[in-house]
Amino acid sequence: MSPLQTVPAGSLNAHDxxxxxxxxxxxxxxxxxxxTARTLRRRRVVNAIMVSLLALxxxxxxxxxxxxxxxxxxxxxxxxxxxxxxQDPKSVGEVGGGMANAxxxxxxxxxxxxxxxxxxxxxxxxxxxxxxATKLATVVRFLADxxxxxxxxxxxxxxxxxxxxxxxxxxxxxxxxxLAAMLVPMVTRTTEEMVRLVPQSLREAALALGYSRSxxxxxxxxxxxxxxxxxxxxxxxxRIAGETAPLLFTALGNQFRSxxxxxxxxxxxxxxxxxxxxxxxxxxxxxxxxxxxxxxLVLTISLVAxxxxxxxxxxxxx
Amino acid sequence: MSGVxxxxxxxxxxxxERPTGVGVPGTPGLIDASAFSFWYGKKQALYEITMxxxxxxxxxxxxxxxxxxxxxxxxxxxxxxxxxxTRHEGKIFLxxxxxxxxxxxxxxxxxxxxxxxxxxxxxxxxxxxNVAFGPRINGETDRAKLDEVVEGALRRAALWDEVKDRLxxxxxxxxxxxxxxxxxxxxxxxxxxxxLMDEPCSALDPIATQRIEELLVELKRExxxxxxxxxxxxxxxxxxxxxxxxxxxxIEIGNTAELFTSPREAQTEAYxxxxxx
Numbered sequence: 001m002s003p004l005q006t007v008p009a010g011s012l013n014a015h016d017x018x019x020x021x022x023x024x025x026x027x028x029x030x031x032x033x034x035x036t037a038r039t040l041r042r043r044r045v046v047n048a049i050m051v052s053l054l055a056l057x058x059x060x061x062x063x064x065x066x067x068x069x070x071x072x073x074x075x076x077x078x079x080x081x082x083x084x085x086x087q088d089p090k091s092v093g094e095v096g097g098g099m100a101n102a103x104x105x106x107x108x109x110x111x112x113x114x115x116x117x118x119x120x121x122x123x124x125x126x127x128x129x130x131x132x133a134t135k136l137a138t139v140v141r142f143l144a145d146x147x148x149x150x151x152x153x154x155x156x157x158x159x160x161x162x163x164x165x166x167x168x169x170x171x172x173x174x175x176x177x178x179l180a181a182m183l184v185p186m187v188t189r190t191t192e193e194m195v196r197l198v199p200q201s202l203r204e205a206a207l208a209l210g211y212s213r214s215x216x217x218x219x220x221x222x223x224x225x226x227x228x229x230x231x232x233x234x235x236x237x238x239r240i241a242g243e244t245a246p247l248l249f250t251a252l253g254n255q256f257r258s259x260x261x262x263x264x265x266x267x268x269x270x271x272x273x274x275x276x277x278x279x280x281x282x283x284x285x286x287x288x289x290x291x292x293x294x295x296x297l298v299l300t301i302s303l304v305a306x307x308x309x310x311x312x313x314x315x316x317x318x
Numbered sequence: 319m320s321g322v323x324x325x326x327x328x329x330x331x332x333x334x335e336r337p338t339g340v341g342v343p344g345t346p347g348l349i350d351a352s353a354f355s356f357w358y359g360k361k362q363a364l365y366e367i368t369m370x371x372x373x374x375x376x377x378x379x380x381x382x383x384x385x386x387x388x389x390x391x392x393x394x395x396x397x398x399x400x401x402x403x404t405r406h407e408g409k410i411f412l413x414x415x416x417x418x419x420x421x422x423x424x425x426x427x428x429x430x431x432x433x434x435x436x437x438x439x440x441x442x443x444x445x446x447x448n449v450a451f452g453p454r455i456n457g458e459t460d461r462a463k464l465d466e467v468v469e470g471a472l473r474r475a476a477l478w479d480e481v482k483d484r485l486x487x488x489x490x491x492x493x494x495x496x497x498x499x500x501x502x503x504x505x506x507x508x509x510x511x512x513x514l515m516d517e518p519c520s521a522l523d524p525i526a527t528q529r530i531e532e533l534l535v536e537l538k539r540e541x542x543x544x545x546x547x548x549x550x551x552x553x554x555x556x557x558x559x560x561x562x563x564x565x566x567x568x569i570e571i572g573n574t575a576e577l578f579t580s581p582r583e584a585q586t587e588a589y590x591x592x593x594x595x
Contacts, residue, residue, distance in 0.1 A: 025511050026540055029430075032456070032509030036429040039457035043425065
């Protein structure tokens with residue numbers, strides 16, 4: 001017998017017999033329950049359909065990524081060898097060599113770009129969030145949105161105009177500045193979002209202890225939002241690591257290994273582009289491998305970002 | 319008994335044996351817990367809670383923070399399941415239905431067990447839409463009937479006179495006490511048999527608190543009220559029975575007057591006289 005089914009008269013327990021009228025659901029309560037019960041079947045079906053549709057959307061959303069990884073793995077994996085990571089490109093026509101110079105170049109340009117862009121972006125985001133009502137904050141927020149939507153090649157033009165032309169030569173510096181210019185608005189916006197999530201009560205607690213606004217922002221607020229900011233910054237760095245356009249006429253690219261920030265430098269995206277449009281079979285092979293390395297690099301950064309968030313969340317809950 | 323099945327399934331099996339309420343032997347309640355334990359991940363929050371909650375009465379849960387009273391309250395409408403990694407053992411019966419039985423529809427369960435939270439959580443909609451929210455999703459489509467339900471619920475929550483001229487205005491403009499009564503009205507509009515209240519007055523001023531307490535005494539004529547409270551005076555004022563929780567265990571449950579004047583357990587006495595907690 002189902003729970004809540006009509007109970008045969010004989011099985012009424014003492015409680016029901018004694019106090020039956022008072023403890024039974026009223027007519028209105030029974031009606032409401034019955035009304036709900038009538039709708040349940042349909043609602044379960046609708047629920048199942050909607051959940052399936054959402055699951056389907058989730059699957060479709062990752063299909064491009066799966067296809068890219070599959071294709072890169074098939075074409076690039078066979079060309080990956082130790083030489084690819086340790087050797088610089090051989091001269092045209094010679095088979096073999098690697099992209100060590102481009103890997104090093106990417107790490108340098110992205111590293112310097114992040115070192116320039118992150119403090120500015122985080123500082124700007126903190127200001128915009130903590131002083132959200134000021135004119136400057138409104139203007140900066142709007143301009144950051146505009147910059148975020150700007151084609152990345154425009155950032156390259158900016159760096160070319162202000163660094164390459166006055167100095168008279170292409171350089172790693174110019175590439176790093178172009179990437180930093182892309183990074184700043186992204187980091188500004190994510191920092192702002194994260195800082196806004198910090199409860200007002202926490203700020204008030206610090207202010208009530210005699211902390212100044214800036215000190216509150218830098219210690220309490222920033223500390224609380226760190227996990228989110230780090231994640232956002234790393235995701236932004238992963239994005240600029242794959243950029244080609246801003247580097248085209250700033251870092252330029254280089255067939256040789258260079259560690260000078262004042263000289264043109266190779267970068268993975270540039271090298272991939274150059275090799276992919278070349279007429280040489282061996283270079284095509286290496287372009288695939290380069291793309292695979294680039295995607296692995298971006299994936300690593302993302303994983304580090306996740307791990308960073310995770311460990312901070314764990315530490316925070318203790 | 320109610321003619322409506324919680325599960326919509328006719329399972330031919332004997333009515334499960336119901337535990338008897340602790341404290342008043344032989345008195346079955348509308349809600350019965352039988353050796354109910356609960357875990358958040360590895361941490362055990364409840365240890366074999368066995369108690370009966372009598373129908374059409376007010377039962378107060380008291381105890382220090384983290385003692386498991388809210389966890390137990392949220393086990394009655396299975397809201398704890400939203401937290402990943404939780405599990406339970408033992409049983410809770412609502413009427414004669416094992417609410418954790420397979421095939422139990424939580425939607426139907428939650429329609430029958432309304433809940434009011436510590437911090438009022440009105441939707442950013444109009445006052446009318448807040449109250450109509452439950453009946454609308456639970457199958458009430460008739461406009462006129464819906465109006466009736468909304469008015470009835472607002473009247474029962476003693477809010478009608480204050481809001482009848484501004485039903486289309488946003489609920490967020492109401493005062494804290496009004497918003498909390500709106501949340502009660504929203505729960506009542508579903509015509510639940512049970513009202514679960516998780517510290518409903520802890521963020522309200524004394525006057526708003528008094529209004530809600532009067533309301534509860536009024537409401538227990540039609541439904542079963544379970545209220546978690548940190549305020550022992552409140553428990554003493556409004557409840558018929560009081561349950562004292564400590565460190566995940568039910569230490570004692572009994573008639574409120576008895577529990578507060580002559581507690582059987584030393585821990586209960588220590589708590590209600592303010593020696594710890």
